[in-house]
Amino acid sequence: MTASARAALPVDADGHWMRPSPGRAGLRADAIVALVIAVGASATVTLYSVAEFFDEPAEPWKAVLVVLGISGPLVWRRLYPVTVTVTVSAVYIIGVNNAVPEVLFSNIAIFAAMYSIGAWSQSRRRAFIARVIIVGGMFLWLFWGLTRAAFDTSLAPEGSGVGLIAPGVAFGLISVITNILYFAGAWAFGDRAWAAARERAQLQARTDELARERERTAEQAVALDRVRIGRELHDVVAHHVSVMGIQAGAARRALGSGRAGAEHEAAASLTAIEQSARQAVDELHRLVSTLRSPGDVDGEADDSPSTRTTAHLPALVDEVRATGRPAALTTVGDPVPLGPLVDTTLYRVAREAVTNSLKHAGASAALEVRLRFTPEVVELEVSDSGVGARAARGGASGGAGGGLGQVGMRERLAAIGGTLEAGPRSRGGYLVRASVPLVVQERSGDDHRSDERGVEEGAS
Template sequence: MTTETEDWRRPGPTPEQRRFDVYAGLAATVLALFSLTLARSTGAFLLGPPPSGPEQVFWTVAVTLPLIWRRRFPATVTLVISAAFIAAQARSAPETQLSGWALFAAIYTLGAWGRDRRLSKRLRMGVIATMFVWLGVYYATTIGSIPPDAFARAVGPVPPVLAAIVSGVLVNGLYFGFAYFFGETAWLAARRQHELADQAEQLRRSQAEVREHAVVGERVRIARELHDVVAHHVSVMGVQASAARRVLDKDPVKARTALGAIEETARTAVDELRRMLGVLRARDARPDGVEPADPAGIDQVAAVVDRAREAGLRATLGVYGDRVPLPDSVSQAAYRVAQEAVTNTLKHATGATVLDVRIRYLAHEVEVDVTDDGRATRPANADGLGLIGMRERVATHGGALEVGPRPGGGWRARARFPLPVPAERPA
């Protein structure tokens, strides 16, 4: 049991429970008065000569009426009822049946609703011990007044007086034991209900956080896709438009070629945007939540290099090693990294003329290496969306990313993605 569970205190009764206690306490008092009337009518004064009628009513009410506050003040009610019960028996009040149940309810309620568990246990044990002491005093004071012929018909092997004492102790032991046990059981049930409610609330908060993280992740993914699709093609179109402007008067043929490239790049950008929006709509529409495959993959890196070449760079693509099938997610991530690296060369590499893109299929990973000979106009640790997207894509697959200036000049972006090892091939 944890410290938090041990320190838990049961909340007080609700207004509805308080009203029920009032009605139940009043009903118990009325029934006790009716039981007193029957006892007086039968003349069954088991405890001896009774006191006056008003005193009998007083003790009957004193034992049962405090039940209307039993869940609001369980400790006080238990002490009051216990003291009134002993006093009533000491005064030989004839009503014992409803009074006994009132004492049982008080001890039970203290166990079930006592907010301070240590105090509750000590009070109940003290009350029970006091009751057994009173039982011993009662037996000690009444044994001498038992008539000689009281056990004339006794036939059992146990001496009559001893049998009466053992029977009384046994009955009272069961009586108080059940009151204590049921009170503990009710308190434990309330505590478990509280724990279940607390766990349900924690689960609800956790689910809300998961949904919030999912929404944030989806926004990041959409932002990354938009950046990868738009930035690359717009950068290529910007470079080609600048070239067309410079050669428009001197070489109309080259200008028309550049304009044609701009038109083709714009069309490609629109197609990719439509594809991406289609993917998002299809994902929302599918009940299983499976995302359609993205056609962009490592095999399309050649098209990226071609667009860089059309933009005026001496771009080359080299593929080294034995090609192996890549998971769709790794293939797409490698393509986006190469695309973003080429875009950064077009946008930020001042004076770049050479672009070298290399794809290496190694033993346990695939590597995308993009270098240029330009002068970078932004630091390597910049927090641009492009670099953030590259890092996120690589980190998602447990890879490594190196971005920064090369020792001999120029810029390098190199990403490594680990490859799954087939079961039939040793690592």
């Protein structure tokens, strides 16, 4: 049980759990028990009188008071168990000393009251002390009666002589044994009921804590999902805006050159800008839809992945070529099926690296995307022939201390067991290399498909 769950439970001065007071349902149940004991005690008083349990039974009004005295207090046995037990025990002793013929339901009442001390007392120390005093007092009274019976010869028939045990002593011993069993059972059952209630309270506290933890986890998952979507928005906007900016620049230069075919080149650039804008709007619509609650949209939100896979790398390279820059895609080795999570992550890394190359490599830089398959790993390389020192300007594909784009790529790859290398090349230009072990990607694709979304959020 955690410290927070323990702190939620009330304890007494000794550090013991304090059982909460019963509700109205418990008090109603105790009232019914008191009524049943009152009715039963009234019936047994009549039966004992008819059976001449006492030679001279008490007056009826005394019997009525004893019946009320042993049954009435039981209504409050859970609220004031010690007081109720003392009251019922005292009434029982008074009733016996006044020859009230009732010893059946009165013993049941004492048992229930003694049980309540162990089960419902707010302080374990007070419960122990109270039971010791009550039991001690009851047995002192029994031994006093036993001593009187030992010298009472009226119980023995005339001329019977003195036996091994006097009849009064035998009757007293039976009472002692009976009361030992009664009090021991009430003591043990009461403590067990208190322990069981404490276990239920601890279980409920743990359940409540787990419910609160689930709520916190759900809130954190929503927050992480929003962070993931925010990064997706950044990637989508940065990539498409970079491509559109370069294409717009190409269209402006073509229109200003005045050479033959310039209008055709400008129209092609504008067409590419239009296509990039449509793609950006489509992806943004899917991403933003996931941020809305079901009541905020006309239809159901599309929960399908908003990213592409390595199968879309040719389209990514074609976008670069549409800007007028040389670009190539090369696949090395025998391609193997990739898990959905690995496939998506590699495309994200490629798009981020291409976007930063368009931003920082220079207008004349050539771009190469290489997808390499080996028996152990799958590698993605994005290199350019531009200005490798651009990392100093904070490009996302810059050195080890690059910007947020590089941090995002590293996190995504780390989540699937991959690594990222990024830095200037010795022969000029810049290189981004992502490597993912094939064993990891197979496990991600085959054994953990049901956890794909959760891991994807962590990667983002």
